[in-house]
Amino acid sequence: xxxxxxxxxxxxxxxxxxxxxxxxxxxxxxxxxxxxxxxxxxxxxxxxxxxxxxxxxxxxxxxxxxxxxxxxxxxxxxxxxxxxxxxxxxxxxxxxxxxxxxxxxxxxxxxxxxxxxxxxxxxxxxxxxxxxxxxxxxxxxxxxxxxxxxxxxxxxxxxxxxxxxxxxxxxxxxxxxxxxxxxxxxxxxxxxxxxxxxxxxxxxxxxxxxxxxxxxxxxxxxxxxxxxxxxxxxxxxxxxxxxxxxxxxxxxxxxxxxxxxxxxxxxxxxxxxxxxxxxxxxxxxxxxxxxxxxxxxxxxxxxxxxxxxxxxxxxxxxxxxxxxxxxxxxxxxxxxxxxxxxxxxxxxxxxxxxxxxxxxxxxxxxxxxxxxxxxxxxxxxxxxxxxxxxxxxxxxxxxxxxxxxxxxxxxxxxxxxxxxxxxxxxxxxxxxxxx
Numbered sequence: 001x002x003x004x005x006x007x008x009x010x011x012x013x014x015x016x017x018x019x020x021x022x023x024x025x026x027x028x029x030x031x032x033x034x035x036x037x038x039x040x041x042x043x044x045x046x047x048x049x050x051x052x053x054x055x056x057x058x059x060x061x062x063x064x065x066x067x068x069x070x071x072x073x074x075x076x077x078x079x080x081x082x083x084x085x086x087x088x089x090x091x092x093x094x095x096x097x098x099x100x101x102x103x104x105x106x107x108x109x110x111x112x113x114x115x116x117x118x119x120x121x122x123x124x125x126x127x128x129x130x131x132x133x134x135x136x137x138x139x140x141x142x143x144x145x146x147x148x149x150x151x152x153x154x155x156x157x158x159x160x161x162x163x164x165x166x167x168x169x170x171x172x173x174x175x176x177x178x179x180x181x182x183x184x185x186x187x188x189x190x191x192x193x194x195x196x197x198x199x200x201x202x203x204x205x206x207x208x209x210x211x212x213x214x215x216x217x218x219x220x221x222x223x224x225x226x227x228x229x230x231x232x233x234x235x236x237x238x239x240x241x242x243x244x245x246x247x248x249x250x251x252x253x254x255x256x257x258x259x260x261x262x263x264x265x266x267x268x269x270x271x272x273x274x275x276x277x278x279x280x281x282x283x284x285x286x287x288x289x290x291x292x293x294x295x296x297x298x299x300x301x302x303x304x305x306x307x308x309x310x311x312x313x314x315x316x317x318x319x320x321x322x323x324x325x326x327x328x329x330x331x332x333x334x335x336x337x338x339x340x341x342x343x344x345x346x347x348x349x350x351x352x353x354x355x356x357x358x359x360x361x362x363x364x365x366x367x368x369x370x371x372x373x374x375x376x377x378x379x380x381x382x383x384x385x386x387x388x389x390x391x392x393x394x395x396x397x398x399x400x401x402x403x404x405x406x407x408x409x410x411x412x413x414x415x416x417x418x419x420x421x422x423x424x425x426x427x428x429x430x431x432x433x434x435x
Contacts, residue, residue, distance in 0.1 A: 031171065033162060040216055041150050042175050044105075044209055048142070049179025051205030054187035055116060055198055062195045067128060077132055084136030085143075086383030093144035093376020094233070101145045102217045108142030109210035111135075113203045120199030140376075147172070147359065148375035149221065155363050166308070169356040170296030177288040235367050236377055241422035242365040245358065246378055248309065250385030251417035252354050254393070255316045256347065257386055258410060259284070261393055263340060266323060269403065270336025280337075280344050287348045295352045305357045306421055312353030313414040319346030320411035327404040350414075365422075389413075 031039070063069045063077060096104050115134035122128045154168035190198045236242065259281065264274050299308045319342065326339035358378070366374040396406045 034157070034168065034171075035153065036216075037218070037221065038150065038153050038157070038168060040212070041146050041153075042171050044146055044213070045150075045172055046175040046179045047205055047209045048139075048146070049176050050183045050186065051112070051116075051202045051209070052139070053180045053183025054190070054205070055119070055183075055202040057184045058187055058191055058195060058198060063128065066195060067123065067125070069125065069128075073125065077129060080129060081132045081136045082383070084133045085139045086379055088137060088140035089144050089376035089379035089383070090373065090381075091376065092140040092142075093148060093372040093374065094370075095141065096145045096148055096372030096376075097370050101149045101221060102213065102219060104145040105142045105213055105217065106210060108138045108140075108145070109206050109213065111138035111141065112206045113210065116199045116203035116206070120196040120203075144372055144376040144379070148372040151359050151363050151375060152371050154360060164296075165360045166296050166299065166305070166356040167293070169359045170292050170352070172359075173352070173355050174289055174292040177285055177292070181282070181285040181289060233373070236370070236373060239365060239367060242362070242374060242377075243381070244420045244422050245361060245365065246381040247385065248313070248417045248420050249354075249358050249378060250382035250389070251413050251420075252313060252316065252350070252358075253382050253386045254389040255320070255410065255414050256351060257390055258320075258393070259344070259347070261390060262397060262406065262410065263343065265397060266340050266403075267337070270332055270340065272332075276337055276340075280340060283341065284344050284348045287345065288352060291349075292352050295349070296356050299353055299357075305361045308353045308357040309361075309421060310418050312350040312357070313418050315346050315350035315353070317411045317414040319343040319350070320407050322346065324404040324407035324411060327402075327407065 034042075060074050060078060063074045069077070092104065092108075111134055115131050115138055118134065119128065119131035122131050150168065150172050151165075154165035157163075157168055158165040186201065187198045190201050263280065264277060267274050267276050267280070299311075303311065322342040323339045331338070359375075362374050362378055363371050393406070393410065396409060
């Protein structure tokens with residue numbers, strides 16, 4: 001990994017000296033016109049997800065079989081990991097604003113290496129819980145650091161005339177999705193040895209990322225100064241446009257979460273098993289890896305941030321509506337999978353519009369240059385919405401209503417979220433002091 005980054009990055013700081021590309025240049029040219037710092041951060045996102053998803057998909061099975069945990073305890077441990085990660089993003093973001101990107105990423109990588117190594121050797125319940133909490137908190141540090149700096153650099157990239165900032169953020173999304181696709185394949189191969197080997201391999205990936213950042217991440221990123229003033233959280237809670245954007249993003253994430261809640265029920269109903277689920281998940285990942293950049297390139301040339309999010313949410317709603325409309329027909333077998341596949345495709349197309357646009361909007365709404373805090377809060381607030389909304393969805397699915405009703409209710413969520421979108425975006429705040 002370090003060797004790959006070293007070949008890609010021609011120097012540690014500064015910007016490449018080539019002429020800026022036209023805003024309408026093909027998406028494949030975006031990469032070569034990025035600064036070395038942006039390349040490092042995007043490759044970091046790829047490596048993060050390879051290391052993480054090499055372990056996570058196999059954790060529940062390991063806890064239930066090898067450790068012998070009861071089902072409720074497995075769910076509790078997985079919930080703790082989510083809380084220690086998503087719930088503490090706001091903490092990690094505020095630390096990035098105070099101490100800068102480099103130290104927070106390095107500390108996060110060290111904690112993730114320690115957490116995976118600990119998990120590989122953990123056998124008692126309390127040791128597993130400790131390792132899982134450490135793994136989650138590590139991500140709460142390095143993820144807001146990487147995401148907030150990519151967003152800030154994307155705004156600078158746009159202001160210098162290179163094209164829409166969403167194209168840079170689309171690269172980040174595609175890199176993350178590629179890592180989420182490669183990681184389980186790596187973990188599945190290593191699982192033939194044992195789960196400990198999988199954990200140590202995940203730790204090894206983060207160790208390489210750590211080495212790469214020690215060597216390549218600049219001590220000081222030009223244009224960033226550390227924010228020492230207090231009151232950032234109070235200002236953020238009064239920032240109505242930003243809170244509205246958090247709610248919108250939370251509605252999208254709630255819809256996306258149905259890949260793991262409502263979709264398995266529908267696949268089970270249609271085919272009598274959930275054997276087709278991995279193929280539907282793979283369909284989503286392949287779509288993002290192959291189509292994210294062209295979709296964002298096209299949207300960036302024709303749509304603003306608000307319109308991109310609006311169209312994305314409506315596509316997500318259409319995905320739920322497709323399943324609801326097909327359910328009365330009672331299709332089963334291979335034909336019964338067609339509505340589910342339609343839902344996955346429409347949801348993924350909506351995802352490709354919503355995620356880059358939301359991330360691109362956050363820097364414009366971050367007051368006082370606290371882009372780290374706001375990036376972290378976006379994940380924390382929307383994660384809380386997903387937690388509450390998923391509980392309500394599970395209750396709805398268990399009421400015994402006609403099968404189409406929950407899907408129609410879910411279709412209404414992204415439609416209602418469109419009404420919450422801020423009416424105008426404020427530009428220029430992202431380039432203020434933000435570390």
